[in-house]
Amino acid sequence: MSWLGSIQYHGRQWGNRTLDRHLRVGVTGLSGAGKTAFITSLVHQLTQGDQAQHLPFFSVLQQGRYLGGRLAQNQPMAIPRFPYEQNLQYLAGQPAQWPPSTTGWSQLNLTLRYRPTGAIRSRLQQHSELQLEIIDYPGEWLLDLPMLQQSYQQWSAFCWQLFRQPHRQTLSQPFAELLQTTDLNDVSELQLQRLTDGYRQLLLSFSQQAGCYLQQPGRLLVPGELAGAPMLQLLPLLPEQLEQTSALASRLSQHYQTYCDYVIKPFYRQHFSALDRQVVLVDGLAALNAGYAAVRELQQALGLIMQSFRYGPASLLHRLFKPQISKVLFAASKADHVTPEQHKALTLLLQQLLRQPIKQSQYASAKSEAMALAAIRASKSGFVEHQGQRQAVLSGRDLHTATTQTLFPGEVPAELPTAELFARHQFQFPAFLPTDNNPEQPLPHVRMDHALEFLLGDKLL
Ligand SMILES: Nc1nc2c(ncn2[C@@H]2O[C@H](COP(=O)(O)OP(=O)(O)O)[C@@H](O)[C@H]2O)c(=O)[nH]1
Ligand SMILES: [Mg+2]
Structure with missing residues (x-):
């Protein structure tokens, strides 16, 4: 059911809301980490019709309380608009392509409508709205803080x-x-x-x-x-x-x-201190492919980036800018470049890159979580028999040759590999072109429902 259809179905009128909420979510990561794909997928997931089967861990949907989302009428006039529609055109093209990379800052506002859980509140009002502002900005800018x-x-x-x-x-x-x-x-x-x-x-x-x-x-x-x-x-x-x-x-x-x-x-x-929540995307697989020095550099760069989210009352950041980020999601992106049983190792590797188990972090002021996800899944996973063993494999269209390949991309090390290991072993995780997508259908993903639940779940109660 389309978004409009679902609104009519529920017999609501746009004008009768009584409770307005705002949430500003920043999405960052170094160039190529997957910000554009993440935001495009997130917006698509939130604005498509009936998605319950597609997003099983997004509780507002599972509880049948999500009434729909749409691009807000009041897009900011003075800030570049996140090119959502153009990105979808690339993904829906024949053949499907990744959207081109953009540089700099952009924003897109959504209006999400849902039925609140609280009995009293839901008797008083038919629905609530969440005004969601999504902000895309380069992780490179956070490297400047020191x-x-x-x-x-x-x-x-x-x-x-x-x-x-x-x-x-x-x-x-x-x-x-x-x-x-x-x-x-x-x-x-x-x-x-x-x-x-x-x-x-x-x-x-x-x-x-x-x-x-x-x-x-x-x-x-x-x-x-x-x-x-x-x-x-x-x-x-x-x-x-x-x-x-x-x-x-x-x-x-x-x-x-x-x-x-x-x-x-x-x-x-002006920008950072206005954010309520933050997504930090990390392409750990690309760093593994590039070798030991790249992995160490990524770890160092993330260390600097994390200074922006570690703001006890005594920190410079807190004294100067009073940030109010309450949740940070660290996500290892492009998890569809490895087979599903490797996702746990990819999450552990991300935590190692961040130098700490995220759960018991020092982020007194912000709750954080680490996960592996694919904003737009471009591969299919399956199994083949190999020498009498069941072997997990992926198939997808190779990013460079556009030919369909079925392969085992290799294991993800759950710990940061040493220089010696890199000397003996070359990681070669693949990269895929997007699958041909029907724009009417939700975009395939890995764990975007977990990401949505962490970022928005408590704001849609
Ligand atoms: N397979 C796969 N590739 C992705 C995904 N997200 C991003 N990519 C790849 O990474 C490239 C850079 O992503 P993009 O979102 O433009 O990164 P940005 O520079 O952080 O905005 C894309 O062109 C894709 O090739 C994903 O979820 N799955
Ligand atoms: Mg981008």
């Missing part, structure tokens, strides 16, 4: 410590040489731009060739609306170049301060 506690000098020293690690060293050599031959008294526009371009190139090569995730400043790679802004002319000079004062060092130090005051702080003050 910069607020550093001076330009300290930040530069931190960067070069990182760049001298074995997996980055060779790539950073040309940029180090560029800096060594730079006139520290030249602060011309050409010079600043040349150095910034060099630094940006360096960050790109780190992420493309060395599996690096820990990149600052976040806006240099994902500038959003700030592309071309002078304060993004920001790069770490070599520590020895900062031992004495120079025109270039003081200009860069100014840009650093401006970046902290006009980019990082407003982001936390």
Whole structure:
């Protein structure tokens, strides 16, 4: 039954609500982690008609109290709109494609209608509404938070410590040489731009060739609306170049301060502190494919990202911005790239990447959970007989060749593999094209109902 149909069926009128609630849910993760797919699926699940069989753990549906959801009339005018309809077109295409990646911030508002559980409340009113605001923003921006506690000098020293690690060293050599031959008294526009371009190139090569995730400043790679802004002319000079004062060092130090005051702080003050709940998506399988250094980098980057959610009363974050996030969902995305019996190991690996069992975490202020999910399932799982043994397999269309493959993608290590293991073993988890979808049917998924229950269940009582 369509959403409109279900509303008419229940004989409700849009205008007679008495209780309005709001919830702002942020969805983040590093580029490629699966934010676009997650939000597209979440919106589709919430706005399709009768979904009870499709979302067994979403209690409001199971209890027959969910009356439907639709895109809200009041989409924000000044913030890019999350391109939901275009994304669905890609997924419904022949052949189906993944939506293109987007950069920056976007938002989509939904109105969810449900029948409340409380006897008194449900006698007083026929239905309630939840105004759900979903915000997509790059995880790269959260990597900037520690910069607020550093001076330009300290930040530069931190960067070069990182760049001298074995997996980055060779790539950073040309940029180090560029800096060594730079006139520290030249602060011309050409010079600043040349150095910034060099630094940006360096960050790109780190992420493309060395599996690096820990990149600052976040806006240099994902500038959003700030592309071309002078304060993004920001790069770490070599520590020895900062031992004495120079025109270039003081200009860069100014840009650093401006970046902290006009980019990082407003982001936390205006956007982050308005969030009620947060989803953090992590593509652990891609890191395993990329190797040991990538896994360590991902762990380090997540450590920085988690500082944004660990805000005891004494923390800088709390003092400056008073965040109010009450629930954080850490999700290992693209779980359909492995066979179902590996999902437990994938969740354990995620917890290791986050360096703690999530349940007993230090998030005094926020409840958190870790799970493995696929926003849009692109494979089918099954079994084959192999040498007399039952072997779990997946079949799906390979992302690169578009041919249908049936394979066992391998085991997910439940613990972070050591360097020795990586030396002996190459992980090769596959990537799939989406299956052909009928847009009238709910999108196939893995555990989106658990995610919905954790994020929204208690707000739909
Ligand atoms: N199989 C599968 N692939 C996914 C899923 N979510 C994302 N992907 C893949 O990951 C790519 C990046 O996802 P996207 O949502 O654009 O990431 P974003 O950069 O965080 O928004 C997609 O193009 C897909 O190839 C999923 O649930 N299942
Ligand atoms: Mg995206």
